[in-house]
Amino acid sequence: MLRTPGAVRDAERWTAHNYHPLPVVISSAEGAWLTDVDGKRYLDCLAGYSALNFGHRHPQLIAAAHAQLDRLTLTSRAFIHDQFADFCRELAELCGKDLVLPMNTGAEAVETGIKVARKWGYQVKGVPAGQATIVVADGNFHGRTTTIVSFSTDEDARADFGPYTPGFTIVPYGDLDALTAAIDENTVAVLLEPIQGEQGVVVPPEGYLPGVRQVCTERDVLFIADEIQSGLGRTGKTFACDHEGVVPDMYLLGKALGGGIVPVSAVAANADVLGVLKPGQHGSTFGGNPLACAVAVEVVRLLATGEFQRRSAELGERLRAGLEGLVGKGLVEVRVRGLWAGVDIDPALMSGREACERLMERGILAKDTHGSTIRLAPPLVITEEEIDLAVAALAEVLTA
Template sequence: MSITLEELHGAHNYHPLPVVLTHGEGAWVTDVSGRRLLDLLAGYSALNFGHRHPRLVEAAKRQLDRLTLTSRAFHSDQLGEFCAELAALAGKEAVLPMNTGAEAVETGVKLARRWGYRIKGVPADTARVIVFDGNFHGRTTTIVSFSTDPVAREDYGPYTPGFDVVKYGDLDALRAAVTPETVAVLLEPVQGEAGVVVPPDGWLRGVRELCDEHGMLMVADEIQSGLARTGRTFACDHEDVVPDVYLLGKALGGGILPLSAVVADRAVMDVFTPGSHGSTFGGNPLAAAVGREVVAMLSTGEWQERATELGAHLDTALRGLGNRHIAEVRTRGPWAGVTLTADAPDARVICERMAAYGVLCKEAHGDTLRLAPPLVVTPEELTWAVDMLGKALG
């Protein structure tokens, strides 16, 4: 009935697997028939800490009994603490909280442009931002304007100007695209929606050096890759690279509610002035309380260490399958893209088979499976899930 009602009355902008979920706990979800399934998508990394993690649920409940929303017209006793704690985790000075990942990216673009005009001195309305093919930064009109995915972009024009798209992972292409009007380079340290695409070793360091050389902001979209997903607090940490701006979201809300943030030093963030940017729900006390608990959990390093161990286990298990339908395996921590051969069944079909076997995952672009288990999963559960993948591949 739920699927029928959704088809009748919901917009058809998603094509979910035919499962109807009613309950979630840890790495597992339960459907309407009472069948348990292992969640290997984790809400596109929004559920890094699993479903209904007790610490996060308790933090939300405590705040629900106190104060949920003030708007930014007033202060709350949670926002300042959240900003200070997240800034410390990121090694930055200032935080601008928003709600969704797309809002964080939009805010990052506005920040880069205003910084370009007010600090770098680029002539008015000429600022350019370099982005990369295969990117996924959200669904707003501006963001899809520089998408290279025709499904995300088609028929949403006229498109927002001011973006230059170059090949991901190609430092020479990036260097050639830089102009005096380039104010920022916006990148994903690992491209999640593209199928967990990991750039060549040294590429992030090269981007950092180019940004320093040409006076450009390095803006890292860590909305999916950040907050322990790859075994480090941020995916940029794998190359000891510190961007000028972090864009965060998904796991920051603990899998309970939307929470995103732009994190930077004062020299960048202070181009925003009262009234120049805002959000009614951005930084609301409920979100800030949950976000504070997320930051507290990450501050010990335990989740990053666990993710590293799980990632090694997942990588070994996937490469050990030796299935003739697997063309390539890419991993960064417990985050994997499995590209199938041309003669393999469509990735959607594989996902449907895996769901029948009790494992949930998601396809990307028809030929790739994306695996992003919650960090509460056990190695034994991962082994079983990979066995089910082998069975689904045939």
């Protein structure tokens, strides 16, 4: 007797319905492959929204977690532990920044960035108290806290969660003129995703990010890059900003930083920015805990070799070629940067959800977003043959 139907029913019965998962129940995983409770294997083409860039149960990361579990897992930041300095130093060096502030989730990193930018605006730039504003882009996805959804343009994420936090100006994504016009004397930061993941892997026009960097420098405004999904090897570079040689004032990191084992996020910036925080002004009980740091420092060391960035760039070209071959054959458009793709299906054929359900039947797990768009973001350990398998399954779905 199959176990999946009952397990799905139990999940639906006892869980708040804030997600609409595919009807698959995973029990184990390794590398790029998942196995459900009935023994069926699936190729993971979501990778936990980039939290599993290094695949499931990467041996080096698992070994670091096991070793730390036997010694020390939590102290809180009331004390210093022996994994903390190594993690902060090596991540700061990877980012080319002076300092790191560890947190847990991506949303916490974004909230931290907002708080730091406002404090910097008041203490360094001289913005009048309570008047700081931050410019953001429509189509953004930075998390789901009440402050973050206050500047979301996705009504599913925003509706009925007011009253909303003020202090944000929304401009069209990719429109440098609109962004420039929105900056005034009270603007303390521009907060952007270098590539909008939730929106469907939307890559901005060439020259946009360098333009944002330039105007932020000229107008004394912080450029905050939310690289929580796009960073740490996903796009074929360490950071998506690297594709155009752009260095933001602040990196917001998460997801892959925890190696698919523990939630880890961080803010990286120079001392003239993060230095505005003093003891007692911001913190987290679990942020920078020993277990998180032990895993995350190994993530940073994997990235320092450049191997995963190269794999993403090279295999991403194979993914691009396969997907572009399906344009006009059920696909309307594809957008690919490294091993990250937004795939627009002809809405006359099916919705994105329907496409993902049909891919699931063929042993491929992916995630839909916004109508007939699906996202493909396999672990960076995927092989050429596995990429071909995923593309072939999509072709079959489109023509079935």
